[in-house]
Amino acid sequence: MEQSYILETRALGHRFTDGAAVLNDICLQVPERSVYGFLGANGAGKTTTLRLVLGLLEKQQGEILLFGQPFGRNRLQALQRIGAMIESPSLYGHLTATENLLVLQKIYGCPKERIALVLEMVGLSATGSKKAARFSLGMKQRLSIAMALLHEPSLLILDEPTNGLDPNGMIEVRELLLSLNRKHGITIVISSHLLGEIEKMVSHVGIIHSGSLLFQGTLAELQQQRSAGGRLSLYTDDQSKTTSVLRAMNIQATFDGGKFTMPMPQQEMIAALAKELIGSGVSLYELSPAGNDLEAIFMDMITH
Numbered sequence: 399m400e401q402s403y404i405l406e407t408r409a410l411g412h413r414f415t416d417g418a419a420v421l422n423d424i425c426l427q428v429p430e431r432s433v434y435g436f437l438g439a440n441g442a443g444k445t446t447t448l449r450l451v452l453g454l455l456e457k458q459q460g461e462i463l464l465f466g467q468p469f470g471r472n473r474l475q476a477l478q479r480i481g482a483m484i485e486s487p488s489l490y491g492h493l494t495a496t497e498n499l500l501v502l503q504k505i506y507g508c509p510k511e512r513i514a515l516v517l518e519m520v521g522l523s524a525t526g527s528k529k530a531a532r533f534s535l536g537m538k539q540r541l542s543i544a545m546a547l548l549h550e551p552s553l554l555i556l557d558e559p560t561n562g563l564d565p566n567g568m569i570e571v572r573e574l575l576l577s578l579n580r581k582h583g584i585t586i587v588i589s590s591h592l593l594g595e596i597e598k599m600v601s602h603v604g605i606i607h608s609g610s611l612l613f614q615g616t617l618a619e620l621q622q623q624r625s626a627g628g629r630l631s632l633y634t635d636d637q638s639k640t641t642s643v644l645r646a647m648n649i650q651a652t653f654d655g656g657k658f659t660m661p662m663p664q665q666e667m668i669a670a671l672a673k674e675l676i677g678s679g680v681s682l683y684e685l686s687p688a689g690n691d692l693e694a695i696f697m698d699m700i701t702h
């Protein structure tokens with residue numbers, strides 16, 4: 399059975415006036431109830447893609463499908479089901495959290511009760527008469543997310559919501575998004591230029607570089623892709639004895655920065671290597687995958 403996507407783009411392309419193409423053939427596939435991390439360095443094309451998806455930029459090339467329907471035809475119905483935060487949050491600094499939400503509630507015409515509900519969802523119920531201008535950046539981000547949630551969207555599109563946050567603020571936003579996804583079943587598309595910031599919350603990843611999608615799949619698939627070409631790192635107390643053991647076992651390794659690295663051997667070979675080293679009186683400090691974290695995968699993909 400063909401998988402259905404809550405958001406799909408087909409061969410999406412874009413070029414700003416007089417400029418070179420900034421998006422080429424972007425085919426995003428965002429499964430329902432996923433947390434989709436849209437990753438790319440500054441200028442890769444994330445914001446442009448998301449603006450096109452939200453109809454904030456006029457589509458030039460390709461197709462956009464939202465909730466299984468072509469975007470152009472069902473624009474308003476689709477937008478009513480999407481909450482978005484593109485670039486920095488725009489809040490009224492002289493108003494409280496509730497007052498900021500009241501402004502939007504009147505525009506959307508949604509029930510007033512939603513205000514207390516979304517404040518609860520983002521953990522801002524207790525901010526009372528405090529004006530938004532006096533909120534921390536993390537609180538401002540959460541208020542913006544509350545605003546995006548007011549009309550009960552089933553898809554949330556957030557452009558770099560952790561930008562500029564300190565580690566605590568990032569954890570706050572991450573936990574909030576995870577609970578929105580798990581408890582309320584909201585599909586989330588979140589863009590970031592830092593994989594480390596979002597890898598703990600995403601189920602799917604799309605990596606964009608210079609306007610082209612380099613990878614798309616589950617987080618596990620991304621990790622597998624890396625392990626296939628992975629390396630093993632070895633750190634011992636005795637370089638010369640270790641070199642002899644490696645030679646005797648016919649393992650090609652390089653020595654750099656106090657550690658040996660080698661192409662990832664089969665599991666049995668790793669066990670045999672550990673046994674041989676210990677048997678030769680070598681102290682084994684570390685035997686682990688090298689450069690296998692997601693940040694390394696990401697850097698590897700965008701530099702090759």
Ligand SMILES: Nc1ncnc2c1ncn2[C@@H]1O[C@H](COP(=O)(O)OP(=O)(O)OP(=O)(O)O)[C@@H](O)[C@H]1O
Nearest residue numbers: 414417420438439440441442443444445446447591
């Ligand atoms: N209004 C515009 N006019 C001309 N070029 C633009 C415009 N907006 C973006 N660009 C260019 O399009 C490319 C993609 O920009 P975009 O903002 O989509 O990247 P991004 O991945 O969101 O990066 P960032 O993380 O810096 O926001 C960049 O080269 C950018 O300079």
